[in-house]
Amino acid sequence: MKAMESFVESVKRGGLGAAAKALGVSRTIVSRNIQALENDLGVRLMNRTTRSLALTETGQGYFHFCDDILTRVAEMDQQVAVQTSEARGELSVLAPKWMQSTATHLLVDFVKAYPDIRPTLILGGMAQTAYGFLEQGCDIALHTRQIPDSRIIAKRLVEIPYRLCASQAYMDKAAALSAPADLQHHQLLVQYNYHTWQFTAEGREERFQPAPTFSANTFFALRDAARRDLGLALMPEPLVREDLAQGDLVEVMPGWVPFGQMLYVAVAPGGSIPTRVRLLLDFVQGWFAQHGI
Structure with missing residues (x-):
């Protein structure tokens, strides 16, 4: 593209020096760019002296091609810039x-x-x-x-805070639960990307690896299963906030706070x-x- 710019500007401005000034580079760089372009193409595009230049027949056709390409690129650059800068x-x-x-x-x-x-x-x-x-x-x-x-x-x-939840009907018939170790005696509903449940209480931390009774890739499914009395689910609080307020689910083991996640x-x-x-x-x-x- 730089070589094409050097070639087109030299033709438009009638000389390498004028092209160099317009492009903000030295005359030597413009000359080298055009020479590299001719070497790549294997043809001479222009006959040039220290005072003048003249396009060859091949150069005339290639000039119009390059001018069209560079114009279209500039138009697209401007269009992208406008789209990038607009709040739409x-x-x-x-x-x-x-x-x-x-x-x-x-x-x-x-x-x-x-x-x-x-x-x-x-x-x-x-x-x-x-x-x-x-x-x-x-x-x-x-x-x-x-x-x-x-x-x-x-x-x-x-x-994002999490809550350990279950239905009241499940808790009424389930084993007592006072610490994370007691979870092994319960039916557990697990989001399968969360392999470890972590809790903290009074400066202590405990980890538990749940063996799922039921697992799913969405917390929506686990919430539905918990509301249908299937077991305990560790859930993002925003998803079950209304269920807890209405009594469809109850918080379990509130003395042990589940680890949250950062959004x-x-x-x-x-x-x-x-x-x-x-x-x-x-x-x-x-x-x-x-x-x-």
């Missing part, structure tokens, strides 16, 4: 399935603030890799896993972030600071 267009957001209500409320508020930006919410399918959300074609992700790749731009949002917002690495993505990134951070999880 489409973007896609990936979030865990259990965050359906929270993510929907977040994006509804965002659209009200920026009506020319059209977000698409994609729930579930959270990949294990740092670049997973990019491979799924998403601009931004609400992530509950720490992203080890420093090239991904990730911001901490809020800690992150992640965007792609690289050059400048498009305006619509940057606006959403800023909005997400402010929204969670105000509303919590």
Whole structure:
């Protein structure tokens, strides 16, 4: 492209010196670029002296080709720059399935603030890799896993508390439960990405490896199974907050607090972030600071 620019500017301005001045480089560089272009093509494009230049027949056709290519590239660069700088267009957001209500409320508020930006919410399918959300074609992700790749731009949002829950009917017939070790005597409902349950009480920490009676890839399924008296489920508090308030589920072993998870917002690495993505990134951070999880 640099060689093509040198060639086109030299023809338009009638000399290598004028082209060099327009491009902000030395005359020697312009001459070398044109020579390299001719060497690559295996033809002479112009006959040049210290005072003048004249296109060959091949050079005339190649000049029009190069001029057209460079013009189209410049137009596309400008178009992309405008799209990047405008607060409009489409973007896609990936979030865990259990965050359906929270993510929907977040994006509804965002659209009200920026009506020319059209977000698409994609729930579930959270990949294990740092670049997973990019491979799924998403601009931004609400992530509950720490992203080890420093090239991904990730911001901490809020800690998600968890609660150990069951139906009252299950607890009425179940074995007594006062410490994590007692979980081995219970039917356990497990999200299969969470292989270890961790609890803390009065400065002590205990870990437990659950052997599931029932497992699923979504907390929605575990909540339904718990409400149908199948067993104990370790759940994100926002998902079961209403169930606990209404008595459909009860908190179990409240003296032992489950470890929570940090919620992150992640965007792609690289050059400048498009305006619509940057606006959403800023909005997400402010929204969670105000509303919590």
